[in-house]
Amino acid sequence: MAKTHVTMKVNGAEVEGLVEPRTLLVHFIRENLQMTGTHIGCETTHCGACTVDIDGMSVKSCTMFAVQANGSEITTIEGMANADGSLSALQEGFRMMHGLQCGFCTPGMIMRAHRLLKENPSPSEEEIRMGISGNICRCTGYQNIVKAIQYAAAKLNGIEFKEAAE
Amino acid sequence: MIPGSFNYHRPASVADAIKLLSDLGEDARPLAGGHSLVPMMKLRLASPAHLVDLHGIAGLKGIRRDGDTLLIGAMTTQHDLLASDEIAKSVPILHEAALLIADPQVRYRGTIGGNVANGDPGNDMPALMMTLGATYRLEGPGGAREVAAADFYQGAYFTALEPGEILTSISVPAPPAGHGYAYEKLKRKVGDYATAAAAVVLTMADGKVASCTIGLTNVHETPLVAADAAKAVIGTNLDSAALKKAAAAAETIMSPAADARGPVEYRKHVGGIMVTRALQRAASRAR
Numbered sequence: 001m002a003k004t005h006v007t008m009k010v011n012g013a014e015v016e017g018l019v020e021p022r023t024l025l026v027h028f029i030r031e032n033l034q035m036t037g038t039h040i041g042c043e044t045t046h047c048g049a050c051t052v053d054i055d056g057m058s059v060k061s062c063t064m065f066a067v068q069a070n071g072s073e074i075t076t077i078e079g080m081a082n083a084d085g086s087l088s089a090l091q092e093g094f095r096m097m098h099g100l101q102c103g104f105c106t107p108g109m110i111m112r113a114h115r116l117l118k119e120n121p122s123p124s125e126e127e128i129r130m131g132i133s134g135n136i137c138r139c140t141g142y143q144n145i146v147k148a149i150q151y152a153a154a155k156l157n158g159i160e161f162k163e164a165a166e
Numbered sequence: 167m168i169p170g171s172f173n174y175h176r177p178a179s180v181a182d183a184i185k186l187l188s189d190l191g192e193d194a195r196p197l198a199g200g201h202s203l204v205p206m207m208k209l210r211l212a213s214p215a216h217l218v219d220l221h222g223i224a225g226l227k228g229i230r231r232d233g234d235t236l237l238i239g240a241m242t243t244q245h246d247l248l249a250s251d252e253i254a255k256s257v258p259i260l261h262e263a264a265l266l267i268a269d270p271q272v273r274y275r276g277t278i279g280g281n282v283a284n285g286d287p288g289n290d291m292p293a294l295m296m297t298l299g300a301t302y303r304l305e306g307p308g309g310a311r312e313v314a315a316a317d318f319y320q321g322a323y324f325t326a327l328e329p330g331e332i333l334t335s336i337s338v339p340a341p342p343a344g345h346g347y348a349y350e351k352l353k354r355k356v357g358d359y360a361t362a363a364a365a366v367v368l369t370m371a372d373g374k375v376a377s378c379t380i381g382l383t384n385v386h387e388t389p390l391v392a393a394d395a396a397k398a399v400i401g402t403n404l405d406s407a408a409l410k411k412a413a414a415a416a417e418t419i420m421s422p423a424a425d426a427r428g429p430v431e432y433r434k435h436v437g438g439i440m441v442t443r444a445l446q447r448a449a450s451r452a453r
Contacts, residue, residue, distance in 0.1 A: 004174065045204075059274060063200060063201055064275070133356040133357070
C-alpha cells in the first residue's frame, strides 16, 4: 500500500513521517516518533490509556488514523511538563496524592484531565468523575486520581488544596 | 489490532464525496467520527477497500436555527451538541441524551450523522429523532431527498440510504415551549449501549397529558415509536393505571435480542420501567 506523507505539530515540534492509511495515530506516535509515553491498553476504544490532546479535544489515539491527524496540533504526556522541566500541576497532583499505582493508565488520565481542566477549571467531584469516565484504572479505585485532579485544579486556581473529610 | 489495508480519500465537498462513493461502489465506506467503523475495522469485521473521510467537508458541521426548525450538520459531534446553547434551550432532550452516549473522548469524535445513519439498534439518537419527528437530508448521485427518521430504519444496519448516498443534515422541529422531556437509559456502565431506553416528549394541560410521543432504543432491530403506549396516557394525569397500561403497550412491540445485557424477558421488563420513568420525569418538567 502506498504511503502518505503526514506532518503535524507534536508537543510544539513539527514532525513528519510516511504512513500507510491504516496506521493508527497511536502507532505513529509510539513507533515512528518513538514517544512511548502514550500507552496502548485495550485497543477497543474503551480504556483511554492512549488518550492524547488533538486540536483542543481529548481523543483516543487508537481510534483515529495517523493520516487524519495530518496538519493538526497534538500534545502527549511527553509535552506535559513545564518548560523548565518541573512537573506541571497535574503531574504534581498525581505524585502528591498517590494518583497512580502501576501507572499504566496515568498518561491517558493526565491528558484527559488536562483538557477537562481547560474546559472546566473548577470542576465538582462529580464532574471530575464523569470527565474521566472514558479512562479505566484497575489499581486505584479512582479515589486518589480524583484527588490528584482536585489538587491540580486548586493549584492552577492559586488556592490551597484541602482534602475533603472522609 | 491493525485494520486491513485501504485507500484513504478526503474530499473537500459533498459532491466530490458522492462521486467517490458512487465510482468506488460497495468497496467504499464513508468515514464520519469513526468510533463505530474503526473498531470494526480493527477487529476485521469490516474491511473496506476505500475510506471516504468526511472531515474535510466544512459545510457538514454546525447547528443553526431556521424558524422553528433546528438544522444539524451530519458531522456535528456529540461534544458540539453538548456545547450548544441552542440545543440546550430548544431541544434539551438531545443534550440529556448526548451526555449518556459513550464517554467524553468518544463524544469529541462521534458525530450525530454517523450515529443516526449507521443503523445500529444500540445507538441512542435514532429513537430520539423518531420521537422528535426529525427528517434526514440524503444526498446522492440522483440529487437530494428528505426522508423522515420514522421511515429510515429498515433493520439492523439496514437503512433507506441508497448506494452513493450520504446523510448530510438533520432537521429537528423544536418541540413546543413548555414541553416536558426525558431520556431514560438503563446501561451496565459508562460507554455501554442501552439494555433498554425510552425517550418521551409531551405537553401537559390542566394537569393532564395533552400530547405525547414515546421512542424506544435497543429493544428491537430498529428504533421504535410506541404509539399505543403514548395513546394510553393522553388525557390522563399519569396515574398508576395509565402508567401500567403504557408500559404494557410498549412491551408488546419490543423484541430485544437476548445478549450479555440480559434475556429477552428482562430487557422487555426494564424497557417498560424506562417508559414509566421517562413519562413521570417528562411530566414533572412540563409547564
